[in-house]
Amino acid sequence: MKSNKKGLNTLCTHEGDLKDTKFKGVVSPLYMSTAYAFDDVDIKRYPRYFNTPNQEALCKKLAALEHAEAALIFGSGMAAISTALMAFLQAGDHIVLQQTMYGGTYHFAVTQLNKYGIEYSFTDGWQVEDFEKEIKSNTKVIYMETPSNPLLTITDIAGVAQLAKKKGLVSMIDNTFASPINQNPIDFGVDVVLHSATKYMGGHSDICAGVVAASQEHIDTVFQSAICFGGSLSEYTVWLLERSIKTMAIRVKAQSDNAQKMAEYLVGNEDVGQVYYPGLKTHPDHDLAKSQMKGFGGMLSFELPNMDISLFFKHLKLIKPVMSLAGVESTVILPVTTSHALMSPEDREKQGIKDCLVRFSLGIEEVEDLIEDLEQAIAKVKSLSVPA
Structure with missing residues (x-):
């Protein structure tokens, strides 16, 4: 039937x-x-x-x-x-x-x-x-x-x-x-x-x-x-x-797939600190997310400790450091200066939002191109930070 x-x-x-x-x-x-x-x-x-x-x-x-x-x-x-x-x-x-x-x-x-x-x-x-x-x-x-x-x-x-x-x-x-x-x-x-x-x-x-x-x-x-x-x-x-x-289901599926691959890559990157994505099995509420979500979404966050993040943003070529999220293009922001800037430092700290936290909205590009963009920007910042 x-x-x-x-x-x-x-x-x-x-x-x-x-x-x-x-x-x-x-x-x-x-x-x-x-x-x-x-x-x-x-x-x-x-x-x-x-x-x-x-x-x-x-x-x-x-x-x-x-x-x-x-x-x-x-x-x-x-x-x-x-x-x-x-x-x-x-x-x-x-x-x-x-x-x-x-x-x-x-x-x-x-x-x-x-x-x-x-x-x-x-x-x-x-x-x-x-x-x-x-x-x-x-x-x-x-x-x-x-x-x-x-x-x-x-x-x-x-x-x-x-x-x-x-x-x-x-x-x-x-x-x-x-x-x-x-x-x-x-x-x-x-x-x-x-x-x-x-x-x-x-x-x-x-x-x-x-x-x-x-x-x-x-x-x-x-x-x-x-x-x-x-x-x-x-x-x-x-x-x-x-x-x-009309194209939302197709877009969100592609963005969710990209976010899963990106999160798994970031976990293995030695320059990256904590990675926040419910699709990771290491996420404390992964099983709960799996029980109430059909996909884990196109959003993730990660920490870049000991790095000049504004300089990192400037050296990105594909990924755009702009406000908002969920477009077909991949974007990043620093929550402490954008989405959560109106919160006091004390309240941000209570939530766990660190100054080095980057929010990453995955687009529909090939994830390999996005990884390459991240790697070249990180390498550039590191090279500029090396004392002469």
Whole structure:
């Protein structure tokens, strides 16, 4: 008996397509209008209400990919995260946040939540018991991120989701590093899934967007805040994102394969310190990652102790030292000066983010070319460091 469940590439390519009923073109038509009729229509459409034709079509694709009932698309990952948090929190409430997390989310929590009378606590670690320890009588939300940015820590998704359900809390997860290709948290009981769609969904370093995927009930709650905060996305960017997602499964598979090979190479490089990648059998949570991920992703981090990293970056030829991640080109950053620069040195140290930590986003190039680029840059820095 045939299954009605479609494959990932089929979902990426066809789900939520906007049909060209006039000319029968294979590509979704682009409706640029920001003004739609309100009389004698079934739906009163307005961009800020997330219901223009292109927005609606893309949200169907996103919901299908995350195994959710519904989804909303936002102007950035932080727009999605902040809107979702404020939709479920109000004055007097408390949220438990995972210690290891994206610096932008951390900055939002520590600079904004108290303004609205919302309390927050960061866990000491990322085990289920670390979350449970921080729950208070006024806790409403548990927030996790796995794999985490930038240390690739792995959180037990099902365990935290079950804890939230037992306590009557809303569970949220930043699923950006995994992408819906490698991980579907809703299958493990998570309530709200968040993405920076700028990353693997866009995949070409030319789109800024965010996603919230959840049950229809939870999306309705997020929607009420979203129409007030105004984080909607332009129609052209919505159209570009729908086009980009068609190749997401193929891209992410290639990036994950490259990351696995690169991590294994880095472990054997004498100039490299600790390597952080859940696909390594030496990763402390490798078995957990294997149980909840379909692939280990295209992101890794490694330490370059006793090396001038800015000089190392300058001598890279293929790999680009730029902000952001998950494009088809390989990129590196120094988290202490970029993604986690807004965190205090003490908080970075608490997470384990060292000054010599390099975050590496693997692209789709041949991994042998990337290894050669790393080796020549390291050799160049070492040669310049040798006393005359």
